[in-house]
Amino acid sequence: MQELRDVEAVRRWCDEARRAGRRVGFVPTMGYLHEGHLSLLRLARQHAESIVVSIFVNPTQFGPQEDLSRYPRDAEGDAAKCREAGVDLIFSPSVEAMYPAGAQTFVEVQHLSQGMCGERRPGHFRGVCTVVEKLLNVVGPCVAVFGEKDYQQLQVLRRLVTDLLQPVEIIAGPLVREPDGLAMSSRNAYLEPNQRRAAVALHQTLCAARERVAEAGGGALARDVLALSRGRLEKVEGARVDYVELRQGGSLDPLAEEATIRPGEAVLLLAVFFGSTRLIDNLML
Numbered sequence: 001m002q003e004l005r006d007v008e009a010v011r012r013w014c015d016e017a018r019r020a021g022r023r024v025g026f027v028p029t030m031g032y033l034h035e036g037h038l039s040l041l042r043l044a045r046q047h048a049e050s051i052v053v054s055i056f057v058n059p060t061q062f063g064p065q066e067d068l069s070r071y072p073r074d075a076e077g078d079a080a081k082c083r084e085a086g087v088d089l090i091f092s093p094s095v096e097a098m099y100p101a102g103a104q105t106f107v108e109v110q111h112l113s114q115g116m117c118g119e120r121r122p123g124h125f126r127g128v129c130t131v132v133e134k135l136l137n138v139v140g141p142c143v144a145v146f147g148e149k150d151y152q153q154l155q156v157l158r159r160l161v162t163d164l165l166q167p168v169e170i171i172a173g174p175l176v177r178e179p180d181g182l183a184m185s186s187r188n189a190y191l192e193p194n195q196r197r198a199a200v201a202l203h204q205t206l207c208a209a210r211e212r213v214a215e216a217g218g219g220a221l222a223r224d225v226l227a228l229s230r231g232r233l234e235k236v237e238g239a240r241v242d243y244v245e246l247r248q249g250g251s252l253d254p255l256a257e258e259a260t261i262r263p264g265e266a267v268l269l270l271a272v273f274f275g276s277t278r279l280i281d282n283l284m285l
């Protein structure tokens with residue numbers, strides 16, 4: 001496994017892989033890798049012979065009040081996990097390498113970036129789209145793998161590559177959870193023990209909503225599913241609900257309160273604060 005920080009060196013490495021007839025598979029991350037990330041590496045491996053992982057905590061996707069400076073990092077641990085997972089190249093650029101002349105040029109996916117995390121974290125998806133576009137320009141992969149953990153991000157990035165004619169196939173990796181159901185996230189490291197215990201409520205709420213839809217013979221009313229979910233989360237000690245949204249799967253189109261939800265149609269998306277730690281989760285109902 002190689003580890004490179006220089007953009008030109010990564011371009012050369014990827015050129016060489018392609019010249020040798022190997023497909024390049026790419027998994028962008030912000031590091032502090034966990035089993036969720038590793039599952040994406042394994043998925044990439046099924047589609048490509050050369051696996052590139054980027055580890056870059058991208059400043060342009062963090063708001064001024066967010067956790068950029070305290071975002072957890074563990075370069076050595078990440079390298080060991082990547083080596084064990086059979087990664088071929090880690091690309092870990094500096095901020096200067098990714099933004100050599102600062103940042104004047106941005107990429108924005110307009111419609112899909114509105115609402116939910118787009119509304120609650122202004123500028124977040126603009127930063128994500130810009131850095132992913134730049135990383136794709138450096139690596140030039142055949143396939144890029146993103147997790148369903150960040151469901152809105154996944155749909156935004158699918159649209160980015162469609163609209164910009166990026167020659168890359170986007171592959172979605174299923175959300176990986178802890179044994180008690182909490183969605184794995186680098187940000188779980190911020191949780192105090194009591195917050196960590198309370199945080200299982202996100203997954204439990206999603207499951208209760210899915211059950212409501214499954215049990216209702218002719219489908220459940222969106223209004224009832226939302227009320228049930230909000231009600232459960234608002235009762236959780238130490239939790240502050242950021243959003244609870246029910247959307248059409250894939251398109252993320254809003255659903256009317258009177259809409260009838262049948263199994264497999266709608267995705268429930270949650271964002272909840274525990275102290276200053278913001279957790280997101282989602283489930284297809």
Ligand code: AMP
Nearest residue numbers: 029030031036146147149150175176184
């Ligand atoms: P991050 O390092 O948080 O920016 O995430 C990098 C990639 O890993 C993104 O595509 C995420 O959606 C994905 N990811 C993060 N957590 C999980 C998880 N628990 N299960 C599956 N994919 C995940």
